Amino acid sequence: MTTAERALRLAGQNPGSPVPCPICVAGVKGANLERHLAKVHGDSRCADEARWRGPERVGSRWLLGLAVVVAAGAAGFTATSGKRDDRVILGSIGLLAVAMIAWGAVGWGARLFPGQLRVDGRGAVLRHSYGLGRRRLRSVEEVVLGSAWEGRPSGISGNDDSYESVDVRVGAYLQLCAGRRRITVHCRNAGVVRTTWTGWQQGRKRKRLDITLDAAEFVALQLALWELGVLAPRVAGGGDGGPQ
Template sequence: MSEWRLDGRATMTDLQHTVARLAALHPESTMPCPLCAATVKGVNLTRHVGKVHPGQGVDGTSAKRSWRGPERLIARPLIAVPVLGLVGLWTAMWGGDEVDDVLIFSTAGVGGVGLILVALVLGGAPLFHGRLSVHNGGVVLSHTLGLRRRRVGRVDRVEAGSAYVVRSSGSNADGIGGTTSDEKAGMYLKLRADRRHITVRCKQSAGFRKTSVGWHQGRRTRRWHVTLNPADFVGLQYALFEMGLLTLRPR
């Protein structure tokens, strides 16, 4: 990992070049630190990095940037596990075959595990990770254990809004009764190209609304495809700056 510099005297990654250029062009604008997501003025960014992150660098490549985080698209094939099990069991019974107790209990067990995994994934448990990549103006999300890809070519619109999860409370010991409510769970960026989109959530706003313009207000949502940590979410913002989809908020 290379030493962090903004003065051009070291070989810098593509992300470092973007940060350095924006800090020089907009010294009075507030921008997110690419290492901790704290918001500082461009003129103070070098001092902030040297004081708070001495000796640290920023990962990146010249041609492609990517970040890993918990993904939710795997819930779709997971839900097929109990469904296929029930279909197979029903087919065997309908065909007149004798179905022993072992098969019944095995099918029920596999189905139960599948439903539990789906609930955990949709509830935010970081069980399965995907990789979001930005390349040539588009974005790609590798998901479902790397077996599938969701692509958005040439992103032309960025929407931002609040992310929510459903929480239940007040149920009795048997889990009966109670109420459900929406609880704020950070923010999201929806990267669009016509009808295709990839929605990226972060549990923190990472100063997005204070630092960026050029995005469109989106509706609150419970649905997203991948979650990034704050530093990686800021890395995505800088990639969108470089693509011309976002600009720093002027001062």
């Protein structure tokens, strides 16, 4: 079933409830969704129903961890052997510097590491680190919804000429959970996710995110989770979907 078909089926079952448009992600009354799609979007295509691509952040964390291990190994080698090898020292410092730059750039939204997320009846799979890494959930048992944040320089210099950091909200996340395994999916424009669905748990604010999807793909993910029975539409006139 395509994303558009899922959205229309959801709208048909809940004509009085808000339904996210699968293209512009605006909240539309279920009874009006089909007319909205035809009038506003015409032949525009929806996001795929099960696979979505976006910049991921796991790869940059792996690279930074590798660089730290290499730098520590180089320092340990120099200390234990008593031999100073400039190639080893400079190489490890260079790798650490590149890793820190990449990690910071990814945190600011740079698309250095393309990732892919798949969610269907077989569970969820996040492919990261240029396809070398994979995180798999055999099922999606729980969904956590919360606000996504990033640290940004405040422009105010401290006593040591360094700049203080402030936390800035950068959208929302849906965290897919199976036991202790997690996949955290970020979107900068999450739309009406809170007022559309029930079944999710309220999460804390997070900076550690795994993959970023655009708004239409984020709606397609929500519809896929509804198809799996993890999320349920909010009844018209009801309260917030999360725990109070």
